[in-house]
Amino acid sequence: MNIKEYIELHKARFLDELFGLIRIPSVSAKTEHKQDMVRAAEYWKQLLIDAGADKAEVMPTAGNPVVYGEKIISENLPTVLVYGHYDVMPAEPFELWNTQPFEPVIKDDIIWARGADDDKGQAFMHAKAFEYMVKTNNLPCNVKFMIEGEEEVGSSSLEAYCSEHKEMLKSDIILVSDTGMIAQDIPSITSGLRGLSYMQVEVTGPKRDLHSGIFGGAVANPANVLAKMIGDLIDQNGHITIEGFYDDVQELSQAERQLMAKAPFNLENYKKALDIEQEQGEAGYSTTERTGIRPTLDVNGMWSGYTGEGTKTVLPSKAYAKISMRLVPNQDPEKIAALFDAHFKKYAPKSVRVTTEYLHGGNAYVSPTDSIAYLAADKAYTQTFGKKPIPVRSGGSIPIISTFERVLGAKTILMGFGLESDAIHSPNENFPLFNFFKGIETIPYFYKYFAEMKK
Amino acid sequence: MNIKEYIELHKARFLDELFGLIRIPSVSAKTEHKQDMVRAAEYWKQLLIDAGADKAEVMPTAGNPVVYGEKIISENLPTVLVYGHYDVMPAEPFELWNTQPFEPVIKDDIIWARGADDDKGQAFMHAKAFEYMVKTNNLPCNVKFMIEGEEEVGSSSLEAYCSEHKEMLKSDIILVSDTGMIAQDIPSITSGLRGLSYMQVEVTGPKRDLHSGIFGGAVANPANVLAKMIGDLIDQNGHITIEGFYDDVQELSQAERQLMAKAPFNLENYKKALDIEQEQGEAGYSTTERTGIRPTLDVNGMWSGYTGEGTKTVLPSKAYAKISMRLVPNQDPEKIAALFDAHFKKYAPKSVRVTTEYLHGGNAYVSPTDSIAYLAADKAYTQTFGKKPIPVRSGGSIPIISTFERVLGAKTILMGFGLESDAIHSPNENFPLFNFFKGIETIPYFYKYFAEMKK
Numbered sequence: 001m002n003i004k005e006y007i008e009l010h011k012a013r014f015l016d017e018l019f020g021l022i023r024i025p026s027v028s029a030k031t032e033h034k035q036d037m038v039r040a041a042e043y044w045k046q047l048l049i050d051a052g053a054d055k056a057e058v059m060p061t062a063g064n065p066v067v068y069g070e071k072i073i074s075e076n077l078p079t080v081l082v083y084g085h086y087d088v089m090p091a092e093p094f095e096l097w098n099t100q101p102f103e104p105v106i107k108d109d110i111i112w113a114r115g116a117d118d119d120k121g122q123a124f125m126h127a128k129a130f131e132y133m134v135k136t137n138n139l140p141c142n143v144k145f146m147i148e149g150e151e152e153v154g155s156s157s158l159e160a161y162c163s164e165h166k167e168m169l170k171s172d173i174i175l176v177s178d179t180g181m182i183a184q185d186i187p188s189i190t191s192g193l194r195g196l197s198y199m200q201v202e203v204t205g206p207k208r209d210l211h212s213g214i215f216g217g218a219v220a221n222p223a224n225v226l227a228k229m230i231g232d233l234i235d236q237n238g239h240i241t242i243e244g245f246y247d248d249v250q251e252l253s254q255a256e257r258q259l260m261a262k263a264p265f266n267l268e269n270y271k272k273a274l275d276i277e278q279e280q281g282e283a284g285y286s287t288t289e290r291t292g293i294r295p296t297l298d299v300n301g302m303w304s305g306y307t308g309e310g311t312k313t314v315l316p317s318k319a320y321a322k323i324s325m326r327l328v329p330n331q332d333p334e335k336i337a338a339l340f341d342a343h344f345k346k347y348a349p350k351s352v353r354v355t356t357e358y359l360h361g362g363n364a365y366v367s368p369t370d371s372i373a374y375l376a377a378d379k380a381y382t383q384t385f386g387k388k389p390i391p392v393r394s395g396g397s398i399p400i401i402s403t404f405e406r407v408l409g410a411k412t413i414l415m416g417f418g419l420e421s422d423a424i425h426s427p428n429e430n431f432p433l434f435n436f437f438k439g440i441e442t443i444p445y446f447y448k449y450f451a452e453m454k455k
Numbered sequence: 456m457n458i459k460e461y462i463e464l465h466k467a468r469f470l471d472e473l474f475g476l477i478r479i480p481s482v483s484a485k486t487e488h489k490q491d492m493v494r495a496a497e498y499w500k501q502l503l504i505d506a507g508a509d510k511a512e513v514m515p516t517a518g519n520p521v522v523y524g525e526k527i528i529s530e531n532l533p534t535v536l537v538y539g540h541y542d543v544m545p546a547e548p549f550e551l552w553n554t555q556p557f558e559p560v561i562k563d564d565i566i567w568a569r570g571a572d573d574d575k576g577q578a579f580m581h582a583k584a585f586e587y588m589v590k591t592n593n594l595p596c597n598v599k600f601m602i603e604g605e606e607e608v609g610s611s612s613l614e615a616y617c618s619e620h621k622e623m624l625k626s627d628i629i630l631v632s633d634t635g636m637i638a639q640d641i642p643s644i645t646s647g648l649r650g651l652s653y654m655q656v657e658v659t660g661p662k663r664d665l666h667s668g669i670f671g672g673a674v675a676n677p678a679n680v681l682a683k684m685i686g687d688l689i690d691q692n693g694h695i696t697i698e699g700f701y702d703d704v705q706e707l708s709q710a711e712r713q714l715m716a717k718a719p720f721n722l723e724n725y726k727k728a729l730d731i732e733q734e735q736g737e738a739g740y741s742t743t744e745r746t747g748i749r750p751t752l753d754v755n756g757m758w759s760g761y762t763g764e765g766t767k768t769v770l771p772s773k774a775y776a777k778i779s780m781r782l783v784p785n786q787d788p789e790k791i792a793a794l795f796d797a798h799f800k801k802y803a804p805k806s807v808r809v810t811t812e813y814l815h816g817g818n819a820y821v822s823p824t825d826s827i828a829y830l831a832a833d834k835a836y837t838q839t840f841g842k843k844p845i846p847v848r849s850g851g852s853i854p855i856i857s858t859f860e861r862v863l864g865a866k867t868i869l870m871g872f873g874l875e876s877d878a879i880h881s882p883n884e885n886f887p888l889f890n891f892f893k894g895i896e897t898i899p900y901f902y903k904y905f906a907e908m909k910k
Contacts, residue, residue, distance in 0.1 A: 028765070029763065029764055029765030029766060029767060030763065030764055030765065031764065089767055089768075089769075090761065090763060090765075090767055092761065092763065092767075093664075096663070096664075152766075152767075152768075153765050153766055154766065180669070194668060196668070196768070198766050198768070205731065206729035206730065206731055207729060207730035207731075208551070208729075208878060208881050208882060208883070209548075209551075209880070209881040209882060210729070210880075210881060211851060211879055211880040211881065212753045212755055212779060212781070212880075213649060213651070213746075213781055213849070213850045213851030213852050214635070214746060214849065214850045214851050214875065215729075215746065215850065216746065216751045216752075216753040216779075216781050216850060217693075217736050217737065217745040217746050217749055217750075217751030217753075217781065217850065218734055218735070218736045218742045218745040218746045218850075219729060219731060219734060219735065219736075220731070220733075220734075220735035221753045221754055223685075223753075223754035223755075223756070223757050223776075224685060224686075224688075224689065224752075224753065224754050226682070227681070227682040227683075227685035227686045227754065227757065227776075228682075228685070228686030228687075228689075229686070230678075230679060230682035230683070230686070231679075231682045231683030231684070231685070231686030231687065232683075232686065233679075234679065234683075238672075274661035274662060274663075274665070274670075274674060275661065275662035276660065276661055276662075276674065276675070276806060276807075277805050277806065277808075278675075278804070278805040278806045279673055279674060279675075279806065280673070280674065280675035280804060280806035281672050281673045281674075282672065287673045290672040290673040291668075291669060291670065291671065291672050291673045294672055295672075296671045296672030297671075297679075298667045298671040298672075298676045298678075298679065298770055299676055299678035299679050299682065299759065299760065299771075299774075300667055300678075300760050300761055300766070300767055300768060300769050300770070300771070301678075301759065301760035301761040301762045301763075301767065301769070301771070302678055302682065302757060302758065302759050302760065302762070302774075303757065303758045303759075303762040304754065304756065304757050304758075305754065305755050305756035305757065305777070306545065306547065306755055306756040306777065307756045307757070307758040307775070307777075308484065308485065308545060308547065308756075309484060309485055309486065310483075310484030310485065310545075310608050310814070311484060311607075311608055311609070311653050311755070311777065311779070311814050311815060312484060312544055312545055312547075312607075312755055312756070312777075312880065313544075313651070313653070313755060313779055313852075313880060314544075314755050314756070314880050314881070315753050315755070316754075316755070316756070319754075319757070320762070321678075321682075322760070322761065322762075322766065322767075324667060324671075324766070324768055326667070326668055326671050326672065349733070349735060350732050350733040351731060351732065351733045351734065351735035352731075353732075359765070359766045360766060394668070394669065395668045395669045395670065395671060395672065395673075396666060396668030396669050397668050397768075420669065423663060423664075424666050425664065425665070425666045425667075425767065425768060425769050426663050426664040426665060426666070426769070427663060427664060428663070
């Protein structure tokens with residue numbers, strides 16, 4: 001039986017099983033979901049055992065547990081380590097969802113739910129591709145699974161876990177589906193990821209909230225001060241003003257940039273899809289370059305004072321912001337965090353106090369496009385999509401990927417099947433059934449070609 | 456029986472009655488408290504009847520009801536119209552309160568509760584001063600009460616109410632206790648109030664929240680844009696940059712500023728009380744001038760993106776701010792609102808859409824210090840505090856005061872008994888028993904001297 005036939009036969013069960021996973025609200029950012037993390041991990045353990053793993057277990061870490069599973073055929077065969085995560089982003093703001101975020105719904109041939117793509121849907125494809133290969137005796141190599149529960153909060157326990165279980169996790173390639181592709185008819189392979197340095201800033205003015213009439217104009221307002229400091233972080237050319245921020249950035253050559261520019265991209269469609277009149281970014285770079293090869297800075301959240309209905313004439317005591325910077329190869333997240341902190345300390349007026357906190361981060365990653373893994377992935381996509389995939393530098397980050405290379409000594413191949421319209425991290429996250437089933441279909445070919453070329 | 460004896464005899468009951476009023480959470484900013492507004496109005500009606508009013512009623516308006524009461528002795532006597540409000544500010548952030556905001560507690564001879572001062576405590580003093588004068592036959596003139604329920608949200612129904620009941624509300628002076636005094640041993644009379652123009656700004660970027668990695672750097676982030684626009688509203692000299700903002704400001708003469716500078720003010724104590732290292736404000740003006748005679752701009756609230764625990768790598772679709780401007784005499788709140796809107800529209804980048812909303816406002820007010828009412832108040836304070844009160848320009852706003860003059864044709868005298876440390880509009884609002892009882896004691900003398908001088 002080929003993979004297409006296997007999918008056709010089992011698709012209803014596949015969706016049932018995925019929906020069971022999605023219904024567990026495993027939001028790693030919130031401590032109230034601690035028990036849901038364990039439930040999601042146990043669910044994955046069972047998925048792997050049912051799919052044909054020799055063994056699978058839920059392994060404790062300092063944070064949320066890691067699910068490990070394996071099927072070892074022979075020491076003489078290559079080994080693929082599948083990495084994914086069972087945790088999801090918070091679903092707020094709830095009021096913008098058209099459906100319940102943790103109750104998956106299929107509408108217009110699309111699965112709608114938090115985690116439908118990132119990364120419950122995409123990681124699940126690997127469990128089913130694995131199941132197919134085991135049940136039909138098509139598995140050409142050893143397989144290991146490592147599914148973690150802290151990816152959306154910086155994978156803080158995973159480096160220690162990898163160091164501790166280096167031997168167990170040994171592999172020839174790490175295979176990950178946690179990225180996207182250009183379009184349903186334009187397959188692509190992510191050849192680069194940005195790094196991340198995620199900060200929180202707290203500005204304190206007077207020790208208590210004040211009446212904005214009686215004190216306004218004479219006492220520094222931390223909300224005004226923080227707004228000004230955020231505003232000054234990026235200049236009119238879109239450059240980040242933090243001293244030393246660009247010091248370690250490696251510029252791409254004109255030839256590399258020209259190659260990048262060949263990837264299909266339609267700015268008008270892009271703007272239309274986002275309902276914006278004009279794009280915005282660093283001067284001298286295209287939209288694709290701005291997200292692919294340039295570091296950036298974004299406010300992810302800010303809050304201060306009275307945010308309820310109506311009015312309150314308050315001069316708030318405190319103002320906060322969550323600010324993250326996407327980094328490019330060679331930039332160090334902790335060094336950037338220190339520069340960020342120094343900048344805020346240096347430019348804060350004496351009338352307020354400022355503290356910053358480094359919440360999490362990770363290095364950028366670039367994948368070589370001439371490796372066996374890349375070539376195997378290229379052949380797999382070509383087989384199932386009928387056209388050659390395009391290498392793309394993604395703006396997103398999977399900070400743990402560079403850690404894998406350092407700690408486990410293995411490269412990663414990023415076979416992402418998501419679309420930009422999947423709204424990951426946003427309300428109404430979704431994953432088209434086409435992409436879901438195409439992923440399950442493509443993955444076994446990767447194993448096939450990778451094992452063949454490795455011989 | 457003199458007023459001091461009367462207070463001594465009835466103080467426990469006074470506090471009981473005040474606490475009953477405070478326990479009604481009449482927060483006008485929140486529609487969920489609609490019924491509490493009616494309960495607080497009914498409570499005031501009963502207070503006035505019990506105190507000796509000939510009649511009192513809860514009168515409907517387009518918004519929250521107004522309590523009207525009166526005792527008319529003779530058409531030949533002057534009439535005092537007491538104005539106050541039964542609504543209070545929201546109590547958020549609740550976690551910063553040491554006690555329950557709507558369960559008053561007396562500790563260290565201070566009443567702790569939302570509304571203890573503003574304006575349940577202060578308005579209540581008038582009910583009890585009135586009660587004393589009626590019960591002991593010391594009332595020297597006619598009295599009217601008008602207690603509204605929308606002062607903290609801009610008194611939006613009161614102008615229409617006043618227009619409609621002009622004859623009923625006719626008076627020789629409007630008497631208000633909704634301001635402060637310099638210190639317990641430094642009585643003062645508020646001779647000026649700032650106006651207010653309270654705006655809400657909404658900035659929209661992409662039509663949905665985006666993944667900050669995949670889109671960050673290429674799509675305008677409305678939180679960054681709003682922060683920048685807020686930051687640019689005030690320049691490095693503390694000047695507001697909105698075009699035309701200062702056009703109608705009347706500068707004070709050097710002589711007037713020198714007179715103001717004579718009011719006692721200790722900058723070191725001020726900074727210590729607020730726990731700030733340095734004050735901040737418009738260049739060329741003292742702290743007292745910055746709040747007393749200069750217009751200012753403060754963020755009262757701002758919010759965007761993810762503000763919960765942990766991290767979320769989101770590029771938010773929307774960012775909001777509540778921004779209010781305090782105005783000085785001759786500045787028109789609606790004109791200022793229009794200038795604010797024009798400024799935001801002009802300077803917003805094309806990559807976002809901006810809308811502003813005028814939430815409420817009012818004109819500044821200056822009270823003459825040579826009027827009969829001022830002289831009567833001066834004598835009353837001198838009688839009970841043993842020293843002459845100082846005229847002070849307050850930074851706060853009671854927007855309706857200028858409306859009274861325009862619609863009812865009556866001046867207002869502001870006999871405030873609050874202290875800066877009362878933390879009105881803040882967590883742990885409080886009102887010292889000393890000030891509460893001193894207010895009740897002083898008010899009857901105002902009636903006495905005012906009636907005498909009016910003869």
